[in-house]
Amino acid sequence: MTKAPLPPGRLGLPWLGETASIAANNHGFYTERFEKYGPIFKTRLFGINFVVLSGAEAFHRFATDPAIERGSSDPISVEQIFLRSLALEDGPEHRSRKDVMLHGVRTREAISAYVPRMQAVMERTIDGWADAGWAHVRPDLERMSARLTGFMYLGDESDAAADEIREVGSAMRAAFQTIPVPVPGMPYGKAVKARDRLFAIIDASIARHEAARPGEYDDVVSRMIAAADEHGVPRAKLRGDVLHLIFASQGGYFVPLTLATMALGQDAGIMERARREVLEVAPDGPLTMDDLDRLVYLRQISKEVRRYFAMNSANFFGKATREMEIDGYRVPAGWGAIAAIHITMRSDDVHEDADLFEPDRFLPEAEAALAPGSYVPHGDGERGGHRCPGEDIVTVAVTMYLALMLRRGTWDLPDQDLTLSNELFPLPESGLRVTMLPATARAGASGPVDAG
Template sequence: MALPLLISLFTVLAPIILLLTACICLWQLRWNLKADKNWKLPLPPGSMGLPIVGETFHWLLQGSNFHASRRKQHGTVFKTHLLGRPLVRVTGAEHLRRLLLEEHNLVGTNWPQSAQAILGSTSLANSSGDIHHHKRKVYAKVFSHSALESYMPQIKQVVAESVRDWCASEHPVTVYSESKRLTFRIAVAILLGSLPSEEELTNLFTVFEQLTHNLFSLPLDVPGSGYRKGLQARDRLHEYFEKPIEDMLQSSPEYPTALGILIKSSQEQGVKMSMQELKEAMVELMFAAYATTASACTSLVLQLLKNPAVLAKLRMDLQTNGLWPESRTGENLLHLSDVTGLQYLDGVIKEVLRLLPPVSGGYRVALQTFELGGFQVPKGWSVMYSIRDTHDTAPIFQHPETFDPDRFAQDQMKGKDARFQYLPFGGGVRRCLGKELAKLILKILAIELATISHWELATKTFPKLLMVPVVCPADGLKVQFSAQLCNKSSR
């Protein structure tokens, strides 16, 4: 009885297997035929995965191991197919230097289709050429030194309240979830100048989470798809921000907000932003200050847990520089100059961003066929440059697996060209405008944590790290905080 059953199963499955195999072979062949016939150079090595979805699911499941394994197999330039597009992945300063310096010539902006639609056609991320250059000048005022100084009281207040809540909790805190709430509250506070009610803020946070969760999704606009959910969240956020924008346009606030600075900056540049542009700018600015900064905040807590000697040295440095609680009086005596002048703290933050950059790389699109690493990159293909892999293989960083803030001391970095070997905020004409705001938030959080709290890992082992879409612990990082004013004996 078993043999006839096996024969029947084989009769049914064999044609299906042959058909699937043929489809996969034709899919791979299709992309090999996409090579530019005017170039003798071959396409980079690599696989285009399965029909339609390519290697998207492998990428989502494997995280950083996906790129690491393929880099080990194929080298620093390889091809794949992610999120509906053919893609060339690139690692190493020598390749990144060329890509980032020759934007608008060899490559242009190329976010995945889902991100393009959700962020909007007028967003900074989706602009290029002269339009992008002009928008950066407008947006730059939002992150100027004077603007950051004006945000300090709000950032400090939100961070202090959050850390106080973490310390008051009887149960372990999930650091990544709480860090997202923290950075979201900061983004809303500096954009609007104040926070809405807790109920309204919670609802807004839920919608924003839906947008960010589906920003990188297969562009299938069907009921229930991540792409459709992302578009719906975008529309709800645009609806919410319309009234604050109208109010800001009709009034002259007594104190600066990021939204107010943006409106004024656009007027100074001679181009009044439309309501649609301002709504898309609000969402984009929130996104820029949210997920990646929350990832870095979580990594900061993780690394200080793993490296108690670094925390002890940081506490000593803060005490030496008069940033210990008993050395300060009043609520808002922490100024921008106090924070930016701390060299060891600066090294701690830079090392967190070196070892665990929040995003793995940046997207571009080939504007023309060009050579890279001995291979051709065909016109129209996506190009993704690696950040973490480049940090891990950069020759200026000895023992890259070790967390060592002192590697960024001035005497250690003297004579080293880190421009394209260290780039947690990207590089070239699209280097992240909000990098100083992100570092400021991280530094204020580090100061609050180090000076007023104690924390311990609430699980037996450190969690596995997920790398897609941003770096975060698999369990969110469970930590038990307690209010413990540190003193000299804690060093």
């Protein structure tokens, strides 16, 4: 019997392959090859031959087929920056530690406990913008997200803690857009140093939580410590998983919040419909999880932002433990496997009119009809597997942020460069400047303000 062919594509030079291309332009690497070769193609990265899989069926296969093992084919930058993270584990070890994570960031009871502080932190920034009439969105949201991270993981939302979290997160993100050579003073060397600093911050946080009076902290770390003790997960592994969550929470908050602000500023119809819902459902006062559940259109927007914009290019990598055939192509045993997130969700084969920003594609009945592997900004498969544990809390954060913004009024985007940057998480080159338009016109705003 004739074997299925290998996927199209090129392997490039021995060992190096196309490593320089993906380091130089992470998202462009996938979109350019998708356009040239189609939804499944081969490449060589960091000395490993890979098959890149996109499309709903192939993505779901990657996420659920036990023959694709995680944690043995990731780039050295991932292995070093996410040192001792459960993302690099598979099997029972991964599932036990994932359950600990989910206790901290996924249960409704846990997220409900965080909502009041999340609202207070967000309102501090949004109220500053409304009072000034101006906002420079990205830097202020980075600072705000760092405060959220400080509250949830460190028990410290001070300016000093927030500034350090921002600095560490920025340095660590740079690791994924450069060749991983740890030269001191160069981007990758700074990233490794930032990782070590974050481990020290986490160690201090865990020590504070362990020394605290019962009930003094109710946050992600306190809940993870309790769950880790129940599961027998040692502190050395817990700290690696907390590092992973802190890193993810930075981009996981300020990136979709910035892009949601831009998307509504570009479409007055979507903004007005969203504002009507807010004023009908939760026009003022403390927000609850029940309020956020009833803000159905805002939740649709939060999902469409994560589908439409290039936030995550790919899952953590896997490896084929046996020879496989996927969509008519042969994947040899030992090859790496990559599930491409953004090109899957921006394919017309997966979502109709995929290049249109359309929140109604997530109407409850439409979302229920989506095939597995269609909506994958946080991965796919079971929640106890390799799907991102922060999916639900990000939905809450984006919904809450938009509700608080729309309570204060609307906003316009003045002329600026909205070209998306070539970063790990592409954002407007301008940093996104907005003019706030509250229900009662405010006078005297003279320019941007640091609302932090």
